[in-house]
Amino acid sequence: MQPVDAERARQLSLFRPLGYQRNSCGYCKSDDGSQYFPHLTLTGLGHVDTSVLGASYFTSSVAVRPEHYEELVNRGWRRSGTLYYKQNLQRSCCPHYTLRLEASAFQPRRDQRKAVNRWNKFILGPAYMRKAARLCPRSREEKKHRKCHFNLRSAVHESEYSNVKRPIDPATKRPLEPAHRFEVNIEGDSVSQAKFELFVKYQTTIHREDVSRWKVKDFQRFLCSGIKRSPASLTKSNALEKKLGSWHQCYRLDGKLIAVAVLDLMPSGVSSVYVFYDPEYEQWEFGKLSALREVAFSLENDYPYYYMGYYIHSCQKMRYKANYKPQYILDPESNTWDPLDGELAQKLDTRPYVSLSRDQSSTAATESSTNPPFEPDVNEEELSLFDIHMPGVLTLDEVKALDLDHWHLLFHGTFVEMIDLVGWEDMRFDSPQSVKGIIAELAAVLGPRLVRDSAVVLFD
Numbered sequence: 456m457q458p459v460d461a462e463r464a465r466q467l468s469l470f471r472p473l474g475y476q477r478n479s480c481g482y483c484k485s486d487d488g489s490q491y492f493p494h495l496t497l498t499g500l501g502h503v504d505t506s507v508l509g510a511s512y513f514t515s516s517v518a519v520r521p522e523h524y525e526e527l528v529n530r531g532w533r534r535s536g537t538l539y540y541k542q543n544l545q546r547s548c549c550p551h552y553t554l555r556l557e558a559s560a561f562q563p564r565r566d567q568r569k570a571v572n573r574w575n576k577f578i579l580g581p582a583y584m585r586k587a588a589r590l591c592p593r594s595r596e597e598k599k600h601r602k603c604h605f606n607l608r609s610a611v612h613e614s615e616y617s618n619v620k621r622p623i624d625p626a627t628k629r630p631l632e633p634a635h636r637f638e639v640n641i642e643g644d645s646v647s648q649a650k651f652e653l654f655v656k657y658q659t660t661i662h663r664e665d666v667s668r669w670k671v672k673d674f675q676r677f678l679c680s681g682i683k684r685s686p687a688s689l690t691k692s693n694a695l696e697k698k699l700g701s702w703h704q705c706y707r708l709d710g711k712l713i714a715v716a717v718l719d720l721m722p723s724g725v726s727s728v729y730v731f732y733d734p735e736y737e738q739w740e741f742g743k744l745s746a747l748r749e750v751a752f753s754l755e756n757d758y759p760y761y762y763m764g765y766y767i768h769s770c771q772k773m774r775y776k777a778n779y780k781p782q783y784i785l786d787p788e789s790n791t792w793d794p795l796d797g798e799l800a801q802k803l804d805t806r807p808y809v810s811l812s813r814d815q816s817s818t819a820a821t822e823s824s825t826n827p828p829f830e831p832d833v834n835e836e837e838l839s840l841f842d843i844h845m846p847g848v849l850t851l852d853e854v855k856a857l858d859l860d861h862w863h864l865l866f867h868g869t870f871v872e873m874i875d876l877v878g879w880e881d882m883r884f885d886s887p888q889s890v891k892g893i894i895a896e897l898a899a900v901l902g903p904r905l906v907r908d909s910a911v912v913l914f915d
């Protein structure tokens with residue numbers, strides 16, 4: 456394998472394996488399905504209610520490249536700040552299915568169109584709308600077209616201040632002003648006092664959390680330290696370049712920050728990480744407004760897919776995601792995409808874990824091809840990942856076929872290869888306590904491409 460020079464080091468993502476761990480379920484325990492901060496539910500970090508359990512493989516990283524994150528997302532991973540995790544969907548009371556929308560095929564529903572139109576009306580205000588209709592009237596065709604056609608891209612931008620027509624008002628001899636000045640900008644994911652205060656106001660009001668739960672450093676860790684960003688800062692010359700990495704879409708009303716959407720931009724997709732807004736504007740349905748704006752953003756900037764995060768069929772509060780169509784679900788075993796409608800939705804109504812690819816292969820084969828039943832008395836955290844049969848990860852044989860000997864290891868600031876480790880060749884792949892066992896499990900969950908394009912962080 457080629458030696459790691461400075462240029463090659465920049466191309467690598469770094470992963471620190473944390474292993475397979477049980478965690479309490481953030482969904483069926485609370486009635487609030489919109490938030491999940493897995494760092495708060497990991498075993499070892501606090502009490503775990505064993506009646507509601509999930510299990511995931513975890514890794515942490517401060518350096519993941521956007522194209523590598525896309526590869527992970529398309530293998531069922533997601534991140535919470537610098538913590539990356541892939542759930543074992545077969546072992547969870549509320550399986551987290553990866554969901555994505557085909558942006559170019561999106562058809563907004565009536566309630567979604569209505570939310571945008573209501574917001575635009577509020578921003579422009581009745582006085583402006585009345586006068587503007589007189590000062591710059593629309594043609595009959597234009598009026599008719601607007602009535603029958605909803606253009607998502609023009610609708611979400613309609614009331615932004617830079618797009619608002621401001622003809623001279625003959626009565627005042629000054630430009631006609633809308634009721635509010637509304638602006639939306641995409642900015643780096645840096646932390647600011649205004650963002651933090653807005654976040655705390657949102658968490659304490661909408662999610663009724665205690666104010667003591669969030670400190671600036673927690674907020675920063677979860678929403679301001681994402682995947683690598685390019686370009687690092689926005690200038691006029693690079694404004695048109697395709698943005699990648701972790702960004703904040705900031706909504707300002709009359710100069711005041713009222714909402715922030717945290718976005719991960721990947722080569723082929725926009726992933727919505729979180730959105731928080733000023734509770735005073737709750738009636739305007741910022742969940743819908745931000746999702747629609749993000750679909751439009753995907754279309755305008757050539758990201759074919761919009762990812763709304765995980766979909767949990769059993770969680771009523773998550774069902775809204777299915778209202779953005781057409782949605783596709785990642786098959787947990789074959790890593791292929793199936794439409795959420797039809798057969799898949801029907802099956803999810805009857806059982807929590809569904810893999811259509813497995814269903815197809817097991818109807819063709821015999822019943823014995825299904826996984827062994829879960830034994831609740833066995834502590835899976837002590838087993839090798841290869842004995843758990845976690846869906847969507849490589850088998851032991853597939854991992855053995857990879858070139859783990861030459862996988863990069865970042866060791867006290869220097870890149871070495873696994874084979875350089877003392878005793879590496881004598882260690883077993885399926886011994887979960889050995890370094891090789893830990894490395895092999897990480898390889899199994901990351902998949903072959905990332906083994907080539909990453910380095911492992913251990914022992915520092």
Ligand SMILES: [Zn+2]
Binds near residue numbers: 480482483484507508
């Ligand atoms: Zn649950």
